[in-house]
Amino acid sequence: MNNIIFLGLAGAGKGTQAQILSDTIGIPMVSSGDLFRFHLSNKTELGIEANKYMSIGALVPDDTTINMILQRIGEEDCNNGFILDGFPRTLEQAESLHKAVNGQINCVVYIEVAENELVKRLSDRVICTIKTCNAILSKSAIGGIDSNCPKCDKPALSQRKDDLPEVVENRLKTQIPLIKQLVDYYNNKDILISVDGEQNVDMVESEIQMKLGINQ
Numbered sequence: 322m323n324n325i326i327f328l329g330l331a332g333a334g335k336g337t338q339a340q341i342l343s344d345t346i347g348i349p350m351v352s353s354g355d356l357f358r359f360h361l362s363n364k365t366e367l368g369i370e371a372n373k374y375m376s377i378g379a380l381v382p383d384d385t386t387i388n389m390i391l392q393r394i395g396e397e398d399c400n401n402g403f404i405l406d407g408f409p410r411t412l413e414q415a416e417s418l419h420k421a422v423n424g425q426i427n428c429v430v431y432i433e434v435a436e437n438e439l440v441k442r443l444s445d446r447v448i449c450t451i452k453t454c455n456a457i458l459s460k461s462a463i464g465g466i467d468s469n470c471p472k473c474d475k476p477a478l479s480q481r482k483d484d485l486p487e488v489v490e491n492r493l494k495t496q497i498p499l500i501k502q503l504v505d506y507y508n509n510k511d512i513l514i515s516v517d518g519e520q521n522v523d524m525v526e527s528e529i530q531m532k533l534g535i536n537q
């Protein structure tokens with residue numbers, strides 16, 4: 322069983338590293354933010370409700386989020402494990418997950434990045450809106466959002482609405498006190514590893530794989 326959680330503030334690189342690890346070890350990545358955005362793009366009741374919170378940088382209520390994630394990790398492709406990105410974010414979510422998997426969490430990877438670097442990264446982030454691609458990119462590295470996605474070659478690049486500066490400020494204000502609680506919670510269970518998220522993407526990947534004992 323490979324049940325791994327990625328913890329970190331908005332823009333720390335959870336999605337980037339969870340996707341790399343998922344491709345490396347063949348365990349599905351489950352992202353709460355991506356699931357909410359998927360629901361929103363399909364205009365489901367859940368997506369429309371979640372967007373009321375996401376658009377202002379607040380957290381979606383625990384009940385809704387917990388139900389969505391526990392249902393997703395109960396699906397067949399998660400039988401050998403899952404890599405969670407963006408969940409849990411509150412102690413209530415952490416406790417619910419712990420109960421649902423009988424404490425079977427192998428490791429929590431905490432990606433640490435300073436706040437000023439996070440703000441810079443989020444204002445530069447571009448995503449591919451093709452669901453099977455979902456690439457996370459840097460606008461300055463690819464020269465804008467008008468070109469095709471460098472990963473799937475489709476004209477589907479976009480900036481997330483919650484990456485506007487005023488929403489980013491609220492997201493970080495909401496997340497900072499909560500992440501401290503989660504770091505303590507998982508440290509007390511002795512399953513937390515911290516990673517320096519200010520290195521480049523490849524170096525963060527190497528540090529994670531080294532600390533998880535994955536042969537490179």
Ligand code: AP5
Binds near residue numbers: 354
């Ligand atoms: P979510 O989508 O989870 O957003 P987030 O946690 O705020 O995290 P991000 O996706 O913004 O950042 P990331 O850490 O994944 O960084 P990324 O790899 O993209 O959640 C959105 C909203 O949904 C929440 O605000 C909330 O409303 C709701 N929600 C979600 N989960 C919830 C929950 N559990 N409970 C309640 N509500 C919930 O990288 C960012 C940028 O940096 C990219 O451009 C990337 O290319 C770049 N980058 C990555 N790594 C590096 C590096 N090492 N060096 C330089 N650049 C890098």
